[in-house]
Amino acid sequence: MRGNPAKAFELTNTQVFRRAALPKSYTDLLGRKLFLLLLTIQGLGAFALITLGVMLKKTGVARNVMGPRIRQEIARAGVALMPMFMFVAFALGFLVIGQTVSALARVGATDYLGSTMVIVVVRELGPLLAAVLVLARVGTAHVIELGTARAMGEVEALEALGIDPVHYLIVPRVWGMMAGIFSLTVYLIIGALASGYLWAFLQDVPLTPGDYFKQLTEALGWLDFALLALKTVAFGFFIAIVACYHGLAQPLRLEEVSRVAVRAVTQGVVVCLLIDALFIVLYLVA
Amino acid sequence: MNENQNPAAIEMRDVSVGAMRDTSFTVVEDVNWTVAPGEFWVLAGQQHSGKSDFLKMTAGLMAPVKGSYKLFGNETQTFGEAELPSRLRLGFVFEGGQLFNRLTLGENVALPLQYRHNLTAAAAAQEVESLLDLMELAPLADVTPANVAADWLQRAALARALVLKPEVLLLDNPFSGLGARHLQWSLRFLDRLWRGHEWLGGKPVTMVMTTDDLSRLAGWRDEARRFALLKDKRFTALGSWSRVETSNDPVVKELLAVPLAATM
Incomplete structure (x- = not known):
């Protein structure tokens, strides 16, 4: 493809379909939806590949511009969300872990505590919750910012100045999301496990901190750490791709930006669930 | 003379231009136009006559629908990484x-x-x-x-x-909405850029600008500047200011803001 990558995914056909008259039958509706789904998958796939290509090819290009931009995005998708995640970690500890520990203690099954916590919190709830929260807080902002930037002609201006919009606008956001979701997941898991024990302790569950910690370490394998890192980075990459694709890749009018933001969140959640399902298979196979 | 030794800054042969938002809609057709280094061209046209799209295509922000477009002698469609050096010789406002x-x-x-x-x-x-x-x-x-x-x-x-x-400066309707003070400043500054500004080492800049109000350019009466008209999807080279002033084209008269009674 030559130049102008942001315009490579304009779904002119999609827009035609969306503007078309109401379908005459349910089969028409189904066909249209299926076609739209395929076009969206094609657009997202192409956008992901091009972004990945730019990330690899332009590593180190304009380091003095990109370095601060990446740090800014990491702060936005990571550091800035830490207070909120502290609250969520305590809530998660109370809602899930505190009750689970208490229930297992009542039936005398505290031996299963470690593996239950690892499956529920480390493998599933922690990464998924972190990804969805970052999507809601930062992903929507990306769609709105990029959509507005494109509608106001800022993307065109970057191209006119010889600055690759994918490199300048998308790559920092992808790095920010990947680093942010990974770090916040670790933070959330540690906070939830600690607060979970605190809630259980307050319920007089007969479990010492040493036993609790020992069970957790025994249940955790190297694969959990490796797959946790992979999964959160994958969440970050694809959430950023979905958000940026909807903001940048399609020409938007200002009034369309909010509607597209909602669509991006929905698709982001679906992508997260699909990645999660893929990793469940990986856990089972491994 | 070898063509490649001193190629035209901009050269278009049978170029048609689509709208930026929907390239299937052609806004300008069959343009044959050459801009030599150091020239100053003003493209006049009514609003929505395709001036901006034409200029954006010239800047490489979109490819021509058809025809051959050469920038500094190199065939150009849109700018990729390989064409970046050419792009950086061109400024766009x-x-x-x-x-x-x-x-x-x-x-x-x-x-x-x-x-x-x-x-x-x-x-x-x-x-x-x-x-x-x-x-x-x-x-x-x-x-x-x-x-x-x-x-x-x-x-x-x-x-x-x-x-x-940049060596070539493309300006899309640069005087639109400017107050009198800023207009005078801009007219003088662009003139100095064209003739060679000390900030650019005295090297003259090739200029192409669009306008929908020729009356604001009345200070530029010298014969060196070239004017062209975009009308009904056609590009017509008019020549110097004296040709513009004497043109009988109603659109030119409108762009010159000639009082309505005088055109009747």
């Missing part, structure tokens, strides 16, 4: 500026330089200081575009396009 809203005016001007030469923000700010002073933008350097009047945004956009010292 958008109508209204199209500045980056999250950056200050100073950062907007410095960004192309910072990105291209991998400068730190402080080093880039130092580099553009003289340009900001020259364009009287220094007091506004730390202000974001949302807090600046449109006249100054247009001037900042011009500074941003000049920061990489």
Whole structure:
């Protein structure tokens, strides 16, 4: 493809379909939806590949511009969300872990505590919750910012100045999301496990901190750490791709930006669930 | 003379241009046009006559629908990485500026330089200081575009396009909405750029600008400037100002703001 990558995914056909008259039958509706789904998958796939290509090819290009931009995005998708995640970690500890520990203690099954916590919190709830929260807080902002930037002609201006919009606008956001979701997941898991024990302790569950910690370490394998890192980075990459694709890749009018933001969140959640399902298979196979 | 030794800055053969938003809709057809280095062209046309789309295609922001477009003698469609050196010889000023809203005016001007030469923000700010002073933008350097009047945004956009010292400058309706003071300043400044400004080492800049109001250019009466008209999807070279003034084309008269009674 030559130049102008942001315009490579304009779904002119999609827009035609969306503007078309109401379908005459349910089969028409189904066909249209299926076609739209395929076009969206094609657009997202192409956008992901091009972004990945730019990330690899332009590593180190304009380091003095990109370095601060990446740090800014990491702060936005990571550091800035830490207070909120502290609250969520305590809530998660109370809602899930505190009750689970208490229930297992009542039936005398505290031996299963470690593996239950690892499956529920480390493998599933922690990464998924972190990804969805970052999507809601930062992903929507990306769609709105990029959509507005494109509608106001800022993307065109970057191209006119010889600055690759994918490199300048998308790559920092992808790095920010990947680093942010990974770090916040670790933070959330540690906070939830600690607060979970605190809630259980307050319920007089007969479990010492040493036993609790020992069970957790025994249940955790190297694969959990490796797959946790992979999964959160994958969440970050694809959430950023979905958000940026909807903001940048399609020409938007200002009034369309909010509607597209909602669509991006929905698709982001679906992508997260699909990645999660893929990793469940990986856990089972491994 | 070997064509490649001194190629035309811009050369179009049978070029048709689509609308930026929907390239299937052709806005200008069959353009045959050559801009030699050092020339100053003014493309006049009514609003929505396709001037902006034509200029954006010239800047490589979209490919021509058909025809051959050569920039500095090289066949060009849109600019990829390989054509970047050609692109950087060309500056583009958008109508209204199209500045980056999250950056200050100073950062907007410095960004192309910072990105291209991998400068730190402080080093880039130092580099553009003289340009900001020259364009009287220094007091506004730390202000974001949302807090600046449109006249100054247009001037900042011009500074941003000049920061990489282009050989060809494309300006989309640069005088639109300017107050009298800014208009006079812009007319004088563009004239100096064209003749060779000391900030650019005295090297003349090839200029192409669009306008929907020829009456604002009445100060440019010298015969050296070339005028063209975009009308009904056609590009027509008019010639110098004297040809524009004597034209009987009703659109030209309208763009010159000739009083209605005089045209009847």
